Each structure stands twice: as structure tokens, then as C-alpha cells.
Amino acid sequence: MTVTTDSVRSALEQEPAPAKVESHLHPAGSFDVADHEVPTGREEIWRFTPLKRLKGLHADAEFMRSATSCTWNTPEGVRIEGVSGDEARALRGLSGLVPNTRWAARVLAEVPASLLIDVPADTEVPEPIVVDLDGEDVSVTEAGHVAMRFGAHSKAIVVLNHTGSSTIAAVVEIAVGDGADVTVVSIQDWADDAVHLSHHQARVGRDATYKHAAISFGGDLVRMDANVTYDGPGGSAELLGLYFADAGQHIEHRIFADHTAPRTKSHAVYKGALQGEKAHTVWVGNVLIRKVAEGIETYEENRNLVLTDGCQADSIPNLEIETGEIEGAGHASATARFDDNQLFYLQSRGVSEQEAQRLVVHGFFNDLIRQVGVPSIEDRLLTTVEAELAKNVLKDVGSLAAFGSDD
Amino acid sequence: MSKLVITDLHVTVDTEDGPKEILKGVTLTIKEGETHAIMGPNGSGKSTLAYSIAGHPKYTITGGSVTLDGQDVLSLSVDERARAGLFLAMQYPVEVPGVSVSNFLRTAKTAIDGEAPKLRTWVKDVNGALERLNLDPSFGTRSVNEGFSGGEKKRHEIAQLELLDPKVAVLDETDSGLDIDALKIVAEGVNRFREREGKGVLLITHYTRILRYIEPDYVHVFVDGKVAESGGKELADQLEAEGYDRYLSAAR
Ligand SMILES: Nc1ncnc2c1ncn2[C@@H]1O[C@H](COP(=O)(O)OP(=O)(O)O)[C@@H](O)[C@H]1O
Numbered sequence: 127m128t129v130t131t132d133s134v135r136s137a138l139e140q141e142p143a144p145a146k147v148e149s150h151l152h153p154a155g156s157f158d159v160a161d162h163e164v165p166t167g168r169e170e171i172w173r174f175t176p177l178k179r180l181k182g183l184h185a186d187a188e189f190m191r192s193a194t195s196c197t198w199n200t201p202e203g204v205r206i207e208g209v210s211g212d213e214a215r216a217l218r219g220l221s222g223l224v225p226n227t228r229w230a231a232r233v234l235a236e237v238p239a240s241l242l243i244d245v246p247a248d249t250e251v252p253e254p255i256v257v258d259l260d261g262e263d264v265s266v267t268e269a270g271h272v273a274m275r276f277g278a279h280s281k282a283i284v285v286l287n288h289t290g291s292s293t294i295a296a297v298v299e300i301a302v303g304d305g306a307d308v309t310v311v312s313i314q315d316w317a318d319d320a321v322h323l324s325h326h327q328a329r330v331g332r333d334a335t336y337k338h339a340a341i342s343f344g345g346d347l348v349r350m351d352a353n354v355t356y357d358g359p360g361g362s363a364e365l366l367g368l369y370f371a372d373a374g375q376h377i378e379h380r381i382f383a384d385h386t387a388p389r390t391k392s393h394a395v396y397k398g399a400l401q402g403e404k405a406h407t408v409w410v411g412n413v414l415i416r417k418v419a420e421g422i423e424t425y426e427e428n429r430n431l432v433l434t435d436g437c438q439a440d441s442i443p444n445l446e447i448e449t450g451e452i453e454g455a456g457h458a459s460a461t462a463r464f465d466d467n468q469l470f471y472l473q474s475r476g477v478s479e480q481e482a483q484r485l486v487v488h489g490f491f492n493d494l495i496r497q498v499g500v501p502s503i504e505d506r507l508l509t510t511v512e513a514e515l516a517k518n519v520l521k522d523v524g525s526l527a528a529f530g531s532d533d
Numbered sequence: 534m535s536k537l538v539i540t541d542l543h544v545t546v547d548t549e550d551g552p553k554e555i556l557k558g559v560t561l562t563i564k565e566g567e568t569h570a571i572m573g574p575n576g577s578g579k580s581t582l583a584y585s586i587a588g589h590p591k592y593t594i595t596g597g598s599v600t601l602d603g604q605d606v607l608s609l610s611v612d613e614r615a616r617a618g619l620f621l622a623m624q625y626p627v628e629v630p631g632v633s634v635s636n637f638l639r640t641a642k643t644a645i646d647g648e649a650p651k652l653r654t655w656v657k658d659v660n661g662a663l664e665r666l667n668l669d670p671s672f673g674t675r676s677v678n679e680g681f682s683g684g685e686k687k688r689h690e691i692a693q694l695e696l697l698d699p700k701v702a703v704l705d706e707t708d709s710g711l712d713i714d715a716l717k718i719v720a721e722g723v724n725r726f727r728e729r730e731g732k733g734v735l736l737i738t739h740y741t742r743i744l745r746y747i748e749p750d751y752v753h754v755f756v757d758g759k760v761a762e763s764g765g766k767e768l769a770d771q772l773e774a775e776g777y778d779r780y781l782s783a784a785r
């Protein structure tokens with residue numbers, strides 16, 4: 127199904143066009159699908175992604191009738207529902223997103239309905255809003271659009287929980303109102319065969335606080351772009367990521383903090399573990415500090431822990447600075463195997479090699495899990511890390527001491 | 534019973550120019566209840582000896598033997614050595630981010646004893662050990678050695694010694710970098726350990742200072758990868774007065 131996007135575009139055209147940026151990493155956007163060629167894989171933004179395994183999602187795969195069930199809770203004061211027609215159309219571009227890929231342009235133009243999460247101004251949502259997406263048929267290629275709108279000074283946590291088998295392209299647009307405090311967690315706990323291409327675009331209001339956490343364990347190919355722009359000064363974005371790639375998996379996370387306003391902050395921490403033949407992870411951390419963005423602070427960090435031979439972790443921080451007036455900008459990127467000295471230290475206290483490795487991996491992720499700051503999913507993340515470890519590091523260990531139950 | 538016997542131990546490390554011999558035939562016996570001090574200049578191979586006994590993968594044993602109560606230590610993995618009753622307090626304790634001290638201690642105790650400690654007494658034991666070493670109970674929730682000062686790291690090593698209760702403790706320069714108050718606290722911890730039945734201690738140090746608080750039964754001068762001279766504690770006084778020069782010129 128095709129819907130026109132004229133209304134969206136004309137609305138956007140009335141806004142002053144942002145200063146043009148010369149950057150091969152941030153190709154110019156357009157709502158018109160015809161403006162985007164089918165990628166070849168040589169483009170900067172596609173060079174790591176094994177396009178063949180995307181089943182045409184990046185190109186012209188039919189967006190079929192969804193085979194992924196979508197259920198949610200509705201805490202008091204929140205409106206959550208599937209909307210279509212004019213209402214859905216009006217939500218396209220809610221986050222300021224102007225698609226820079228063919229697939230995202232297609233999602234905005236062609237997907238008939240949107241899931242709207244609407245939190246009114248001044249509303250503090252008492253419990254996390256949890257949206258469960260459970261895929262039932264990996265042979266169905268499909269697409270989805272989620273629009274989250276958080277009113278000024280609202281406070282909410284949204285968890286998108288992906289399980290089962292899907293082949294899905296998803297655009298998630300997030301508008302964080304002035305002074306709002308918003309956490310969006312996306313858990314990719316797919317079955318082994320899932321293919322998930324997603325773009326999360328957030329617009330952070332003046333003095334607002336936005337936290338985004340991308341957590342990827344399952345799937346054959348998972349690629350997520352988590353982007354942020356700022357609607358006014360004083361906005362702050364924390365971009366967190368945790369991933370665990372097994373044999374044959376491709377997990378790719380890209381972030382883009384586009385400092386479009388002065389005195390804004392971005393802080394990104396992505397941590398990954400890899401195990402098994404041809405486990406491949408990619409992290410690309412783009413930060414752009416525009417001319418207007420004086421007095422900003424940015425820090426981004428990616429750490430990878432390689433548990434076995436045969437894995438590949440690509441890690442590319444990319445900081446582009448167009449103003450000299452910044453408070454602080456830094457990045458760190460490291461990919462390492464187990465530290466012999468850490469393992470030796472633990473083993474010299476009687477702890478077996480496998481148990482020592484397990485402690486180190488849990489330790490590696492622990493702070494990050496705490497930073498996500500959603501108690502109801504902390505235990506689940508610890509359990510999932512444990513299950514991932516059981517596949518390799520712990521495969522010969524029979525019993526495990528209780529972990530994480532610090533008295 | 535606890536008897537550590539080191540016989541003609543030869544150890545190399547891999548360097549860019551091939552293996553380099555660091556230990557050149559070390560022979561030493563520590564019987565139960567005995568404290569032996571090993572004193573030697575920097576670079577003489579003291580840490581190499583400690584690490585080799587504990588089984589650090591960086592070091593290659595090219596000759597000799599180490600036994601604990603007759604059991605061949607060198608054929609054991611690092612963790613098996615610890616479970617057999619060896620403990621190494623390291624010169625540079627390692628940071629393990631994200632692993633809390635209390636989780637670490639409980640995991641170690643469980644591994645050494647082969648069963649989880651009784652929760653009620655264990656919490657008391659841990660808090661008591663930390664307190665005796667002048668470490669705040671809040672250390673329990675901190676990551677192992679991360680952000681600890683040099684002195685806190687050393688005191689944390691001795692707290693582990695008390696809790697894990699090995700047969701033989703090798704203390705590698707536990708005294709270096711400590712101010713006098715911390716030195717006394719550490720020495721008291723070691724002395725409490727020595728008071729327990731049948732414990733052996735191999736106290737490696739660069740300075741004689743700690744020997745005023747921990748009185749050794751034997752002193753060995755360690756130079757160029759082997760024991761150059763052995764004697765009673767009067768040897769330490771002699772070293773204090775004369776330094777290592779005499780041994781160093783002899784080794785050249
Ligand atoms: N990887 C290495 N390559 C070359 N030499 C080394 C290496 N590791 C240790 N050594 C050498 O081994 C010797 C003994 O070191 P160490 O056991 O630490 O001495 P100590 O503890 O007595 O100061 C030193 O001369 C040191 O330089």
C-alpha cells in the first residue's frame with residue numbers, strides 16, 4: 127500500500143532548512159523513494175552490512191501483511207494504539223526524520239498504519255510501557271512504523287521487546303518534549319533466523335533528557351541506527367548498547383548524535399561480546415557538532431570482548447566538529463580478548479578458568495545493565511547474558527553459583 | 534601439615550630475542566609454622582618466583598620441582614594450586630571491573646572449600662576481615678581493586694588471606710608503597726595468619742622495614758635468580774647495614 131507523503135513534506139518545508147553539512151556519512155535525506163537508489167553495499171553506510179542476508183528489505187522487498195504480533199500494556203494516562211490513514215500519515219516525520227535510505231523512505235511512504243504511543247505533557251507514567259513484538263513467520267517480509275510522542279515535562283519508559291522470527295524493517299520515531307525525561311529500550315532477543323533492520327530517530331526537546339538502550343542478542347542479522355537531534359539548547363542524550371553475537375550472527379549498531387543545538391550533551395556507551403565462528407559485530411559512532419552547537423559535550427565509547435577465535439568486531443568512532451567552541455568531546459574504542467592477568471588473579475583464588483571468564487564477562491556488562499536503569503529488565507538481561515555464556519564459555523560447566531545476588 | 538619444597542627451579546620468560554632465563558636454580562623449603570623472608574634487589578627475580586609457584590602463564594618452568602605436602606604443584610592449574618592450599622598476595626593486584634568484592638570473595642571461598650559458605654557467618658567473617666584491615670564495609674560493593682589506592686589493594690590482599698585460609702602464603706612485596714600505619718595493619722594481618730596452626734609464609738620484600746613487625750625464622754638473600762645466602766633474622770640486620778652491593782658485585 128502506498129500513501130502520499132505530501133502533507134508531511136509541505137509541513138517540513140515551512141521550517142527553516144538546517145545548514146547543509148558536507149559529510150559522506152550523512153547523505154542528504156528525502157521522503158521520495160525515487161530519490162534513493164537501491165544500495166550496492168559499497169556505500170559508506172552499507173559497507174559492513176551483508177545485504178544478501180537482508181532478504182531485500184534494503185531494496186524493494188514487498189512489505190507484506192504482518193506476521194509479527196504486537197501487544198502492549200496501557201498504563202494510566204497514556205494512549206497507545208494502532209492508527210492509520212491521515213492520522214498515521216501525520217506522524218511520519220514526527221521526529222524530524224528525513225529518510226536517508228531507500229528502505230526508511232519506503233517505510234514512511236508505504237506502511238499503512240503506525241503504532242502511536244502518546245504521553246501527554248506533565249504526565250509521569252508510573253510503570254514501563256512494554257510493547258511485545260513476537261515474530262511468527264520469517265518468510266514474510268514486512269515493515270512497521272512506531273511513533274512515540276512525549277509531551278513537555280512528561281516522564282516515561284518504553285520497552286520494545288522483540289522475540290520470535292521476523293524479517294522486518296522498522297522505523298521508530300521519537301519526539302521528546304521540552305523538559306521531558308524519556309527512556310526507550312529496544313531488546314532484540316530474536317530467534318536465530320530473524321532479520322531486523324531498524325532506524326530509531328529521536329528529537330530531543332529543550333532541556334529534555336533522553337536515554338536510548340539497544341540490546342541485541344538474537345537474530346541472523348540485526349542492524350539498528352539510533353539517531354538523535356536536538357530541538358533546543360540543554361537537551362541530553364544517553365545512547366547505550368549491549369550486544370552478544372554468536373557464530374554466524376551479524377549485529378550492527380550505528381549511532382548518530384547530531385548536535386543541532388547549543389549546550390546539548392550526548393554520551394554513548396556500547397559494549398559487545400563475540401563468540402563463535404563468523405560472529406560479526408559492527409559499531410559506528412557518528413557525532414556531528416554543528417556550527418550552532420556551541421558549548422556541547424560529547425563522549426562515545428565502544429568496547430568489545432572477543433571470547434573465541436573466528437570473530438570479528440569492527441568499531442569506528444567518527445567525530446566531526448564544525449565549531450571550535452565545545453565543552454568537551456572524546457571517544458574510546460577497544461576490542462580485546464580476555465585479559466590474562468584478570469583471569470590469573472581470579473584463578474589464583476581458586477576460581478576455575480571458566481568461572482573466571484564468566485565473572486569477567488558479567489563484570490564487563492554489569493555497569494551498563496545498571497545504567498539502563500530499568501529494574502524490571504535487569505534480571506532478564508543478566509539471565510540472557512548467562513544463557514549466551516552457556517553456549518561457549520561455560521559449555522562444560524555443570525553447575526553455576528548464583529550470580530548477581532550480592533547481599 | 535604444610536610443607537612447600539622448591540628444588541632447583543629454573544624459569545624463563547619469552548622475550549623478543551627468545552626465552553630469557555630468570556630463575557637459575559632456586560632451592561628452598563618452607564616447613565609448617567615457618568616464615569621465610571626473601572630479600573633481594575629489584576629485578577633479581579622475586580616476583581618471578583612468586584608467580585611461578587602460583588602458575589602464571591607468562592612463565593615457563595624449564596627445570597626443577599615444586600611440591601606442597603608431597604604433591605607436584607607444577608602439574609596443577611592455577612586454580613588447582615589455590616585449592617591445594619597456595620595463596621599469592623600480589624605485588625600489583627589486578628582490577629576486575631564490574632565484579633564486586635563480595636561476589637568475588639564468596640566465589641573464591643566457594644571454590645576453595647568446595648561448597649558455599651554459610652551465609653550468616655560468612656557475612657560476619659567478611660565484614661570482620663575488612664574491618665581488621667581498616668577497609669570500610671562499603672568495599673564489599675565496589676569492583677575488585679578498581680579505584681583502590683595502592684595501600685587499599687594490599688590490605689585487600691591480606692583480607693583475602695585471612696578469609697581463604699591457605700596452607701602456605703606467598704606475599705610479594707606486600708609492604709612496598711605502604712605508609713607506616715598501613716604497614717602495621719598489614720603486618721598484624723599476616724601475624725594473625727601465622728598464629729593459626731601449621732601455616733607457612735614466604736615473605737618477599739625489598740626492604741627490611743617490614744621484618745620489624747613480622748619476625749622471620751629464616752632470611753634468604755636473592756640475587757640474579759637464585760638464593761645467594763641464607764641465615765637467621767640477623768642476616769636482615771646485616772643487609773640493612775650493608776645493602777645488596779656485596780652480592781651484586783659477586784654476581785657480576
Ligand atoms: N617479558 C619480559 N621480558 C624480558 N625480561 C623480563 C620480562 N619479564 C620479566 N623480565 C625480567 O625478569 C627479571 C626479574 O623480574 P622480577 O621477577 O619482576 O624481579 P623482582 O620482583 O625481583 O623485582 C627482571 O630483570 C625483568 O626485567
Ligand SMILES: [Mg+2]
Nearest residue numbers: 579580624706
Ligand atoms: Mg617484584
